[in-house]
Amino acid sequence: MGFDQSKCIFSECKGECLTRCPYISYDEGKAKEAIQTLIAGETAPILSECITCAACNDFCPLGANPWDLISWRQEQTGILGIPEDAKPSSDWLTKPDLVIPGKEGGPLISMGGIFEVVPQTEFLTGKMFADATLIGGGKIACGFTETHLGRASRPLTFLPEFIANLTKEAEKYGVTEIIFTHDACYNVATTIAMREHIDVPFRPIHILEYIRNWLRDNPEQITPLNLKVAVQGGCTTRYAPTGGDHEIWSDWLADIFDLIGVESVEEKRTYTGDDRLCCGSAIFHKQHERAMDIQHKNIQDAILAGAEQYVFICPACISIMRATCRKMKLDPVYITQLVRQALGEDLGKAGSAGFGYPVK
Numbered sequence: 476m477g478f479d480q481s482k483c484i485f486s487e488c489k490g491e492c493l494t495r496c497p498y499i500s501y502d503e504g505k506a507k508e509a510i511q512t513l514i515a516g517e518t519a520p521i522l523s524e525c526i527t528c529a530a531c532n533d534f535c536p537l538g539a540n541p542w543d544l545i546s547w548r549q550e551q552t553g554i555l556g557i558p559e560d561a562k563p564s565s566d567w568l569t570k571p572d573l574v575i576p577g578k579e580g581g582p583l584i585s586m587g588g589i590f591e592v593v594p595q596t597e598f599l600t601g602k603m604f605a606d607a608t609l610i611g612g613g614k615i616a617c618g619f620t621e622t623h624l625g626r627a628s629r630p631l632t633f634l635p636e637f638i639a640n641l642t643k644e645a646e647k648y649g650v651t652e653i654i655f656t657h658d659a660c661y662n663v664a665t666t667i668a669m670r671e672h673i674d675v676p677f678r679p680i681h682i683l684e685y686i687r688n689w690l691r692d693n694p695e696q697i698t699p700l701n702l703k704v705a706v707q708g709g710c711t712t713r714y715a716p717t718g719g720d721h722e723i724w725s726d727w728l729a730d731i732f733d734l735i736g737v738e739s740v741e742e743k744r745t746y747t748g749d750d751r752l753c754c755g756s757a758i759f760h761k762q763h764e765r766a767m768d769i770q771h772k773n774i775q776d777a778i779l780a781g782a783e784q785y786v787f788i789c790p791a792c793i794s795i796m797r798a799t800c801r802k803m804k805l806d807p808v809y810i811t812q813l814v815r816q817a818l819g820e821d822l823g824k825a826g827s828a829g830f831g832y833p834v835k
């Protein structure tokens with residue numbers, strides 16, 4: 476990651492980075508002109524039109540990572556209009572510590588800095604998490620969410636401290652692995668740390684990998700759900716380590732679906748794979764109508780493909796889309812709650828997606 480100007484060769488691409496962006500209407504000439512303008516250090520309308528979904532990194536056929544160029548310029552220009560000291564509740568790095576102790580020797584799960592946007596402490600209950608210790612707080616939040624606030628450098632400047640703080644937590648609880656509930660922290664501890672040559676002394680585990688492995692170890696606990704579902708892949712999933720030609724998390728998710736008798740309708744969708752739509756969280760307050768249009772288009776696409784539930788991997792995506800899902804009569808469900816249904820567990824007062832639950 477990081478914009479690589481040597482790979483941005485206009486004669487070898489069709490400006491796919493911006494012609495494929497689903498939130499603007501650029502032709503090839505306009506796309507290349509915009510990128511050229513940013514490379515030259517000038518501003519361009521794309522800086523304020525961009526909703527910070529990171530998809531253009533996937534769209535560029537040459538691997539130049541144009542989103543990293545756009546987000547860097549957004550920060551330099553302050554064009555998103557978000558002040559440096561934006562609301563403390565949006566500053567994931569100042570969150571106080573939270574610890575829900577588990578059993579000694581049990582798994583250690585990091586909720587990063589967004590443990591309250593969905594009631595994660597309630598979503599991480601039941602058989603799969605019976606022995607787990609849950610930790611959260613600013614010192615172990617990767618800060619990737621700051622990219623939506625025009626502070627793209629934050630996860631990078633905080634990276635050494637982030638890894639050092641997590642290493643201390645691993646030592647404190649006597650574990651060699653840390654499980655992450657949010658793709659952002661997982662991807663910063665894997666993809667970004669590797670790129671930045673930061674040594675990670677513990678093994679980062681994605682929540683999907685953890686769930687898949689638990690189900691494989693406990694097949695007798697599963698009653699197949701026989702459900703058709705659509706999947707919301709978050710922006711940070713685009714930073715996931717890849718296996719072959721695809722992001723590794725999609726393999727774990729496919730394994731989970733097989734194990735619990737769930738069929739994905741993603742192959743029937745328009746907005747899927749690299750073309751999946753953003754939840755709209757970055758523009759939810761400042762450009763609300765635009766965010767709602769994106770959500771409607773996205774959810775309608777899932778309904779047309781035959782989905783009976785909409786499965787979310789990212790806690791932030793479900794918090795921002797669940798009300799619209801409910802209005803459009805497509806049940807939103809966080810991945811742990813989907814699986815807990817197959818384990819015959821009572822989902823508690825958070826229900827399948829925390830509706831009516833007092834989210835702070």
Ligand code: SF4
Pocket residue numbers: 482483484485488489490491492493506507510534535536537538539540541
């Ligand atoms: S970022 Fe990629 S797609 Fe966009 S102009 Fe450069 S090479 Fe072409």
Ligand code: SF4
Pocket residue numbers: 492493495496497498521524525526527528529530531532542545
């Ligand atoms: S990050 Fe998303 S919204 Fe912004 S230009 Fe790239 S594809 Fe478009």
